[in-house]
Amino acid sequence: xxxxxxxxxxxxxxxxxxxxxxxxxxxxxxxxxxxxxxxxxxxxxxxxxxxxxxxxxxxxxxxxxxxxxxxxxxxxxxxxxxxxxxxxxxxxxxxxxxxxxxxxxxxxxxxxx
Amino acid sequence: xxxxxxxxxxxxxxxxxxxxxxxxxxxxxxxxxxxxxxxxxxxxxxxxxxxxxxxxxxxxxxxxxxxxxxxxxxxxxxxxxxxxxxxxxxxxxxxxxxxxxxxxxxxxxxxxx
Numbered sequence: 001x002x003x004x005x006x007x008x009x010x011x012x013x014x015x016x017x018x019x020x021x022x023x024x025x026x027x028x029x030x031x032x033x034x035x036x037x038x039x040x041x042x043x044x045x046x047x048x049x050x051x052x053x054x055x056x057x058x059x060x061x062x063x064x065x066x067x068x069x070x071x072x073x074x075x076x077x078x079x080x081x082x083x084x085x086x087x088x089x090x091x092x093x094x095x096x097x098x099x100x101x102x103x104x105x106x107x108x109x110x111x112x113x
Numbered sequence: 114x115x116x117x118x119x120x121x122x123x124x125x126x127x128x129x130x131x132x133x134x135x136x137x138x139x140x141x142x143x144x145x146x147x148x149x150x151x152x153x154x155x156x157x158x159x160x161x162x163x164x165x166x167x168x169x170x171x172x173x174x175x176x177x178x179x180x181x182x183x184x185x186x187x188x189x190x191x192x193x194x195x196x197x198x199x200x201x202x203x204x205x206x207x208x209x210x211x212x213x214x215x216x217x218x219x220x221x222x223x224x225x226x
Contacts, residue, residue: 004156040122042203042218043157058213090156101147102214104156 002027004105006091011110013078013085021076021108023091030095032074033102036060037088046089049074078110086112115140117206119217126194127225134189134220136204145207146187147214148178152200160202163187174198199224 004025013019025032031050035043045058049068063082068074074093078085088109092102116139126132138144145164149157161172168180178189187204204217 006156040218042216044216045213048213088154092157101159101162102157104149104158106156107154109154 004091004093004103006089006105006108008108009106011108013110013112015112016080018077018079019110021078021089021091021110023074023076023105025072025074025091025093025103025105027093027095027103028071029093029103030071031093032068033092033094034058034064034066034074034076035090035092037090037107043090046076085110115206115208115215117204117215117217119202119204119220121220122218123221123223125223125225128196129193132189132191132194132198132222134202134204134222136187136189136217137185138187138204138206138215139185140206140208140215143182144187146178146180147205147207148172148176148187148189149203149205150174150200151203151219157203160189194222194224196224196226198222 007022033048034046044060046064047066049055055066065077090107091105094100094102118137120135147162148160150160151157160176161170163170163180170178176191180187201219201221203219205214
């Protein structure tokens with residue numbers, strides 16, 4: 001079955017560490033997204049990528065980095081510069097147009113110890 | 114600026130009762146409108162979407178939504194809720210040519226037995 005996988009489901013980070021969250025899709029979608037979700041704030045866009053080797057900052061990109069070396073993969077690195085990284089992170093993909101349905105992975109919950 | 118407002122943070126409904134979740138948007142052109150549902154600790158699933166045509170849209174799980182241009186609203190309805198409908202519901206607006214969705218803050222639905 002086609003879909004989006006995110007790993008790990010739970011991730012714990014010590015202060016000052018970088019961590020990388022994995023997102024893989026086998027839907028053959030061109031566009032991929034990373035969102036951050038905090039209680040009561042809905043989804044906030046971190047980065048998105050329309051095609052391989054290209055990506056754009058979203059509303060809250062500071063302290064995060066991404067890469068898009070393969071169409072099916074869009075890993076997110078949470079760097080030590082992100083001051084409040086504890087949150088639920090969601091990856092999504094779409095076929096290539098902003099008005100098309102976004103399909104979501106199951107999410108990764110990151111906790112800073 | 115584009116925005117989406119979901120006025121109700123929480124709604125409590127008795128099982129078997131009808132449901133209406135409100136969504137208001139601010140957007141200059143004809144919007145592309147979405148409702149997603151999120152079970153606790155999970156990703157988001159599309160319930161329904163409106164692009165054009167009939168303003169009453171049918172979705173999965175017995176949900177429907179009506180687009181009212183004059184009120185800038187896209188309210189989600191269900192005639193009879195089930196305990197399994199307990200979840201958080203998000204309204205989103207697509208801005209057309211770009212690849213981003215604008216998200217509401219979500220409404221948490223609680224079902225009373």
